[in-house]
Amino acid sequence: MALELPNFALLAPQIVIALAALVLMTAGAFARERWRQWNYVVAQLAVIVATLLTVFTSGDPRVQTTFGGIFLVDWITLVVQLFIYLSVFAALIYGRFYLIERGLERAEYYALVLLSLLGMQILTVANHLLLFYLGLELMSLALYALVAFDRNHALRAEAGMKYFVLGALASGLILYGLSLIYGATATLSLPEISSVAALRPGDERVFGFGLAFLVAGIAFKFGAVPFHMWVADVYHGAPTPVTLLLASAPKLAAFALAFRLLVFGFFEYAHYWQPMLMVVAVASIVLGNLAAIAQKNLKRMLAYSGISHVGFILLGLAVGVVEGNHQLALNAYSATLFYAIVYAVMSLASFGLILLMARSGFEAEWLDDVKGLNQKSPWFAAMLLITMFSLAGVPFFVGFFAKLAVLQAVVAAGYLWVAVLAVVMSLIGAFYYLRVVKLAYFDEPTERQPLIASSETRVLLSGNALALALFGLMPQGLMSLAAYAMIASL
């Protein structure tokens, strides 16, 4: 029997990344030492080519499928993937100097980054439960290895180990949930599940249980409370370039995963997952902000701050479920997408600042290390100020609009107390962000070594932070993009 060839062109970006990862892996095993600098070039080229291919292969028609409908490319894919590429591109630039200084810049590093990127890409194009699982595992496995990449360092190895054990547990939960869902619906295809008319009462319960395990797993991958226990240890333990990667692109991928599964696939069962997400979101916002105050380590603080931001993303997903009001749902989801993108960009800048200050033997990961940055470099102190203000949600910075958009959706959906709680907690959050600014501006530096970061890092970081300010003044473009992606895809 002759098979019709599926449309490979649609998956060209994924194929490019996969090939590049394989090339780098082979290079890691066989290539000569003096070719080492090309690893970085190959990885960056692959990301750039994938970006271009994504732009040119998707978008028209708005929704395309291939391989018998198990892959789906739409505007959400386009937007989420573009920002994932951007994050990875930035992560590679930010991290390079750090890795070279510590003798860690090896082909395997780039291969792993690209493999995790491939996993994230798959999460954005998957339309089939198994593919989601595969994408998730590909992303996670590569990240486990990256966390423990500096394996002779005890803290790093411990973080990698913890991440792996817990991540495997979460994957187990997800897989179990998926199998229960399959048991109840007898299909793994997302469109088929969403079109299953009515389940028998017993099956619906099974479905609900499966959904609960799935949400638990998704919450873990997001790092939401109470599945957050790995976040601080892993963020702290991982080499900073890896933390930077962990805190940015995977959050976008997790958004794609949660959005596709819950909203695209299981919207009919929102009465199960909405309260789950709500609880997880509120718990994340509360605990994330409170625990961040007590941190003395900048990476840990940012980890907890990330937990609270993830709470906002989940909150947006949860409140999109409104009976019969399409417009409110659309607003909530585009606000959530906007938040996820903004958070990723803010993460890049905040960890980029740590990398800027770090040098061999000095990780710059403690709050005290920020002291007196203004005296060393007024310019980057200003960048720090922009980033922290944006994270705190101060008006005229993009973080403010992200919070505002989500809160507006929350209020519109009628969850007033949640909005109040979120506001109060953001205020507490502002406390620790502003403390960082205070340290940088008002305190005397503890050591007086000048910044030695590479010029690429300097330029990129400046652009990154200024983008936060610029999008704060003109958020409408990005917001419209998010809204358009939702309209075009839903």
Add this chain to the structure above:
Amino acid sequence: MLTLVIVLPLLLGTAACAWAGARLGRRATAALAAAVAALALGALLTQAAPIWAGGAVAEAAQWVPSLGLNWQLRADALSLFFATLILAIGLLVITYASYYLGPTDPPGKFYATLMLFMAAMLGIVLADNLLLLVVFWELTSLASFLLVGYWSEQSPARRGARQALIVTGVGGVVLAAGALLLGEIGGTHQISALVAHGKAIQNHPLFPWALVMVLFGALTKSAQFPFHFWLPDAMAAPTPVSAYLHSATMVKAGLFLLLRLHPLFAGSALFETVALPVGLATLTLGAVVAIFKHDLKGLLAYSTISHLGLIMTMIGLGTVEGVVVAVLHIFNHALFKAALFMSAGIVDHETGSRDLRHVNGMMRYLPWSGLFAIIAAAAMAGIPFFNGFLSKELFFTATLTAPHPLVPILATVAAAASVAYSFRFIHDTFFNGEPGPLPNPHPHEPAWGMRAPVALLAFLCLLFGVMPWLAEPLITRVAAAAAGAPVPELHLALWHHPGLHVAMSAVALAGGGIAYALLMTNRFLHRLDIDRLFGRRAGRWLFAALVARMVRTAAWITRRTETGSLTMIVALVWVSALALVHFTVPWPQTASTPAAPQPTFSTLLVAFPLWLLVAFSAGALLFWHAHRTVAVLLTGVIGLVSAVAFALLSAPDLAMTQIAVEVVSTVMLFLALSFLPKRTPAIPFQRRLVHAAIAVAAGVTVGVLAWWLLVTPRESISWYFLAEALPGGGGRNVVNVILVDFRGYDTFGEITVLGVAALGAWALFFGTSRAQHCTRQTSQWLEPHPHLLRVATTVMLPAALLLSVYLFLRGHNQPGGGFIAGLVTAAALLLVSLAHGFAAANQWVRAQDGWRFARTVGAGIAIAAATGAAAWAFGRPFLTSAHGHPQLPLLGELPLASAALFDLGVYVTVVGATLLLLTPLAAARRNDRETKENGR
């Protein structure tokens, strides 16, 4: 044009001042700032004519339409009044500051921030979009933070700045939430539209929430009790900043907001029950505390608090008359309080001290400044012929209409206190004997540039005091714009008809004068330390305690949750997942559970003992799990029982596979365990109980789910494979056909994974330098190669190999196949290794530390791949199988399928992978022996 009014200071002003500050010096920077402010004022006044006629000017542009946040500006009389006040007093402050600032103070920083603040304030008063207003609101908090903390090297300045930022910032965020809610209720964020629907919005069930949140924002910004404490602490700011922010503009923003939204709130019982008492409390408290303050600016700060309370009381009345008085007093207060702050600044500037106990008798040194201060203070005290008198009279009249008699009484008390502190301000500073020890012992009048703004303000105080009707048209229009309704005709005159309010004024004047005289007897007041008397100031103390509490809570939470223990995290993940499952998904009703199929007697006969065996093994595992050998054996039992179950359920292939896998894995586990301690370390009983509870909960959940799924009748897909196996795959063993044909891709993937896993384990062991190290402390509790076993294996090896060949060949039609055959071969070779020792066995098969098996794995995968690829040669997709039944001489019909070749690949891979996995164990054992022998 309105946009221009804001943008001029926001962009041009800040940029020009920041640029000029470092290059042109203080005067030039001030001139630039003044020019920008004057330009903005001019731009504003071009719009004045239609507004004066009772209209409004509006401008709109899109900013973030999807959030409802747009650049909507609108100027009516109220906005125009405030904007003019901001710009005009701003001009005076700019002039004043250029003389006030010292040579070492960076002027660029000061004026740029001042411009930013001015723009933000203008934004607040001109915004016609609630969210836009909030944005500017937060911007004023930010600018005030920078201005208060201008002398950032001084710790009180930093503390005051931070506190002001936190209190007003928090208020701003709560206000933002209230604004969102109001927008949600009203369907728009446009203020003018919202205000027009006042009554409808008041009836909405969510309105009280919105009201409380907006009020919270306004109260914090306008330093109302109990949030008043930030204002005195913010006095660490340079005095021009205090004159501008803390008397004339920023603290009025909260009041402005309430006036702006007055039609929305007026008539709401909740609004009156909150705003009125808060206003009264602030009024009285501020006035009384102000008397006892020894710091010149502290006195003025508390007096400001008191006056803000007065205005709040008036707004809280919720009547149009109240609005009129509020507007009038805002105007008057801005004039006299700015003048007083500037006077205080002059004293501070000239003497270097602000302490009322030391700065005495200044009239001799500063006659002009003293005169202006006296005029302004008289206005503050509410003495006739000064502008404060008028608003106080009207205030008294309005309080008499209030619902509670306490209101006029407290008003009189506060007025008396205000007379007392005004007296003190003048008497202590300019008279009351000779100056004490001062940092600057030779004070003299400052430059006219510094005195002129004070003079102008004092003149206005006097002008509007003597000719109050001049203000009439202005106040009427502004109040009408705020109230959204026509105001009763206003007659501002020096002498009103006599009434109770005149008596109240008299009592306040006399009472205040007498009280001050009594307190000042023998300078008693100077010896009184109110801070020590009342302990820490309640508000600030509460604030500090709140922050400390929050930090402690955070630390506590962090300590409790950040244990870093993996066991605990895993437990938490499980508990949370189970909680999520059970709290959101209801358990099934018994009615909806499908009836379980009734077991027959014969199945019971076999199944029940098996079930018992599993239950027993599982139970025994609980007790002996710490003893690793026993645990592995018991797990093996469970595996074998499932093999029997497979056999019973007519799946002989699965049963055989299960047995083979079970045997091989048990043996390998034993081999691996022999390098580890015999027993798992014990854990405390209590923790085991917790673990048991979690395990039971998880087990029950999973068990129930499995039961559900199993008893629910559903369609099976097995008929397809049963029907298609022979015609489509050429084999009668359906399982094998599925493996090598229908699901050939999966199998190909699986053997690849198996091979890669084995290679990985092998590489990990031999690839790291630790292979030697980790086998040092092993216990040799497995006695090698007993003689009997050696003899037995010699016989068994050929038999086992033959069996595997047989299993392989019959695989396509009968139970068997490459996978099982591979495992049997591997098991046989494993047995040989055990019997003869790994070293001998490895030598015998020429394992070369596993290199040979690695090649075997590769060969297996290559065979499978080649079989699959061969299909291409016939124009078919990868792994398409072909089968035929050629008739051979002698042997008869030979069932042949290309799948068999594929199965060969499977066989080779399985054998290679299993043996490859063994090599590290073997090598470790050899190292171990060598170590021991060397030891001997």
